[in-house]
Amino acid sequence: xxxxxxxxxxxxxxxxxxxxxxxxxxxxxxxxxxxxxxxxxxxxxxxxxxxxxxxxxxxxxxxxxxxxxxxxxxxxxxxxxxxxxxxxxxxxxxxxxxxxxxxxxxxxxxxxxxxxxxxxxxxxxxxxxxxxxxxxxxxxxxxxxxxxxxxxxxxxxxxxxxxxxxxxxxxxxxxxxxxxxxxxxxxxxxxxxxxxxxxxxxxxxxxxxxxxxxxxxxxxxxxxxxxxxxxxxxxxx
Amino acid sequence: xxxxxxxxxxxxxxxxxxxxxxxxxxxxxxxxxxxxxxxxxxxxxxxxxxxxxxxxxxxxxxxxxxxxxxxxxxxxxxxxxxxxxxxxxxxxxxxxxxxxxxxxxxxxxxxxxxxxxxxxxxxxxxxxxxxxxxxxxxxxxxxxxxxxxxxxxxxxxxxxxxxxxxxxxxxxxxxxxxxxxxxxxxxxxxxxxxxxxxxxxxxxxxxxxxxxxxxxxxxxxxxxxxxxxxxxxxxxx
Numbered sequence: 001x002x003x004x005x006x007x008x009x010x011x012x013x014x015x016x017x018x019x020x021x022x023x024x025x026x027x028x029x030x031x032x033x034x035x036x037x038x039x040x041x042x043x044x045x046x047x048x049x050x051x052x053x054x055x056x057x058x059x060x061x062x063x064x065x066x067x068x069x070x071x072x073x074x075x076x077x078x079x080x081x082x083x084x085x086x087x088x089x090x091x092x093x094x095x096x097x098x099x100x101x102x103x104x105x106x107x108x109x110x111x112x113x114x115x116x117x118x119x120x121x122x123x124x125x126x127x128x129x130x131x132x133x134x135x136x137x138x139x140x141x142x143x144x145x146x147x148x149x150x151x152x153x154x155x156x157x158x159x160x161x162x163x164x165x166x167x168x169x170x171x172x173x174x175x176x177x178x179x180x181x182x183x184x185x186x187x188x189x190x191x192x193x194x195x196x197x198x199x200x201x202x203x204x205x206x207x208x209x210x211x212x213x214x215x216x217x218x219x220x221x222x223x224x225x226x227x228x229x230x231x232x233x234x235x236x237x
Numbered sequence: 238x239x240x241x242x243x244x245x246x247x248x249x250x251x252x253x254x255x256x257x258x259x260x261x262x263x264x265x266x267x268x269x270x271x272x273x274x275x276x277x278x279x280x281x282x283x284x285x286x287x288x289x290x291x292x293x294x295x296x297x298x299x300x301x302x303x304x305x306x307x308x309x310x311x312x313x314x315x316x317x318x319x320x321x322x323x324x325x326x327x328x329x330x331x332x333x334x335x336x337x338x339x340x341x342x343x344x345x346x347x348x349x350x351x352x353x354x355x356x357x358x359x360x361x362x363x364x365x366x367x368x369x370x371x372x373x374x375x376x377x378x379x380x381x382x383x384x385x386x387x388x389x390x391x392x393x394x395x396x397x398x399x400x401x402x403x404x405x406x407x408x409x410x411x412x413x414x415x416x417x418x419x420x421x422x423x424x425x426x427x428x429x430x431x432x433x434x435x436x437x438x439x440x441x442x443x444x445x446x447x448x449x450x451x452x453x454x455x456x457x458x459x460x461x462x463x464x465x466x467x468x469x470x471x472x473x474x
Contacts, residue, residue, distance in 0.1 A: 038294070041298055041302075042286070042294075042298070045283075045285075046282075048279060048282075049279070054326065054330070055323055057275070057279075058275060061279070062305070064282070064302075065301075065306060068298055068301075071295070086292055089291065090291070
């Protein structure tokens with residue numbers, strides 16, 4: 001470990017940042033999470049229009065605001081790393097916008113399932129990656145992904161709706177599979193285009209990496225948690 | 238002044254609340270402000286789609302989240318007053334929804350002018366009413382109306398756009414007048430329907446009221462401030 005001797009710099013820049021590829025990957029990761037939260041805000045605000053009651057509308061607007069509230073800290077860290085937050089987000093707009101375009105909810109319940117299952121999946125994936133990062137970056141990412149306490153709302157509403165209309169359960173189960181498929185498609189697209197981000201998982205100076213078998217186990221964990229969330233909603237996965 | 242002797246109740250319920258009409262008016266006022274902020278959130282989130290750049294989109298989404306962030310305190314106070322927040326907001330949905338329906342921005346700049354001029358006008362009006370209320374309610378209302386620091390953004394963007402396209406200035410000046418007209422129309426509708434709220438301005442136990450001349454002066458102040466805001470945007474009023 002080397003100690004920082006220049007007080008004018010960040011007082012605890014981890015040694016991992018001496019590798020320019022690592023810095024680039026962290027900038028990518030913070031950029032994709034920040035843009036993901038901005039577009040989650042937009043999508044939830046759009047879903048709020050479909051809310052059957054004013055109570056539901058307020059609940060979903062609260063989720064939207066909570067997502068947006070996490071963007072500022074991510075932008076700050078990007079600026080601290082000498083990156084422009086908007087330039088950092090730009091490479092991920094295509095994939096994330098396309099994900100949302102291909103998974104436009106047809107009604108209120110598809111919106112709720114998407115908010116719960118789609119965000120849950122993305123957050124699990126970012127958490128998996130964060131485990132391979134320096135402590136400061138990891139803590140920032142984990143806290144920016146914290147459930148803002150609204151999962152219970154989605155679970156409650158979806159379960160009640162399925163009880164009232166059994167056919168809805170079948171449709172929403174298919175919807176959950178489509179969300180998973182589209183997330184994998186766009187995730188692979190990002191991995192193919194962003195070398196630094198993919199290289200991150202392979203490890204580097206001062207950081208352990210993942211071999212293929214470990215990556216396989218990671219996908220198994222993501223799939224298992226997706227199935228758990230679907231089950232919480234009362235849906236087959 | 239009477240002192241509260243029951244520690245289980247609110248520790249400083251003002252004497253004005255002994256008048257049931259006063260309580261009803263405060264519930265109305267908190268309800269209309271809360272619903273106004275929820276619909277401001279929705280409208281700003283909608284305008285974010287028109288943003289020409291991602292920077293603009295983030296700026297307007299931040300305004301939307303800030304508006305929504307004020308709702309929780311108003312709802313808490315309504316609950317403290319023994320009112321159901323959603324029942325308190327319900328009577329104002331018609332007028333506020335109609336205001337937004339009649340003033341749908343045709344483009345990004347109309348949206349910015351509406352956010353700045355429309356919200357400014359509503360906030361001035363609520364502040365005028367708040368001056369006649371007990372201190373605790375007044376402080377809550379005034380803090381819930383605080384500019385969240387985004388006015389400078391609207392002014393900057395609109396002024397730059399007018400310099401680049403002079404015809405835009407003429408169109409936006411007309412738009413500002415339409416916003417004022419529609420706000421007065423819907424405001425009068427609310428005043429006609431909500432007796433307690435209108436009676437509030439006439440004063441009561443422990444509170445001074447307004448005579449017709451004072452109401453006239455209040456409207457002059459509102460109009461003057463509207464003209465100032467239009468001038469700040471570089472627009473004739």
